[in-house]
Amino acid sequence: MHCDSLKSITLNDYITRIEDEAFYGCISLKFLEIPQSVIYIGYNIVFGCSNLDALILEDGIERIALYSARPFNGAPIKKLHVGRQFDLASSTVFKGHQYTPLAEVTINVGAIDEQMFSNCIIQNLRFGEKVEEIATNAFRECTFSTLVIPQNVNSIGNGAFYNSTISK
Numbered sequence: 384m385h386c387d388s389l390k391s392i393t394l395n396d397y398i399t400r401i402e403d404e405a406f407y408g409c410i411s412l413k414f415l416e417i418p419q420s421v422i423y424i425g426y427n428i429v430f431g432c433s434n435l436d437a438l439i440l441e442d443g444i445e446r447i448a449l450y451s452a453r454p455f456n457g458a459p460i461k462k463l464h465v466g467r468q469f470d471l472a473s474s475t476v477f478k479g480h481q482y483t484p485l486a487e488v489t490i491n492v493g494a495i496d497e498q499m500f501s502n503c504i505i506q507n508l509r510f511g512e513k514v515e516e517i518a519t520n521a522f523r524e525c526t527f528s529t530l531v532i533p534q535n536v537n538s539i540g541n542g543a544f545y546n547s548t549i550s551k
Contacts, residue, residue, distance in 0.1 A: 429458040437462040461486040
């Protein structure tokens with residue numbers, strides 16, 4: 384794909400699949416919104432998108448069957464919003480963002496899966512009102528600027544924050 388000047392993508396509700404490396408190398412891409420109609424996301428869809436500011440996974444997405452461990456690998460996502468009914472077949476979706484930090488993350492799902500964000504650098508993490516459970520190793524070996532766990536969280540799994548640090 385020749386997409387050097389593409390800056391913003393809002394996919395329509397007719398899109399159900401995003402194949403491997405769909406936006407590979409779109410170096411000017413700053414904004415990507417994935418609608419609730421998407422049921423499949425391939426491998427490294429934003430790899431090389433070195434200016435990606437915002438990735439929005441729309442509220443209402445019920446399940447994305449991820450057949451790759453890290454579909455959002457290789458992009459320095461500055462703002463990430465995970466909608467309230469989001470469910471993932473692969474729990475390691477954002478794992479390994481230690482080289483491309485996540486600046487602002489808003490999570491509004493019922494449960495945060497095992498290792499979903501392990502080995503990440505997250506500067507500003509906000510939990511929405513729907514978050515009730517943080518699974519085993521969900522944020523294992525992460526670095527946070529700040530971390531506040533709200534009162535609506537009623538379960539934190541084994542090692543959920545194992546070897547994680549808070550840096551200022």
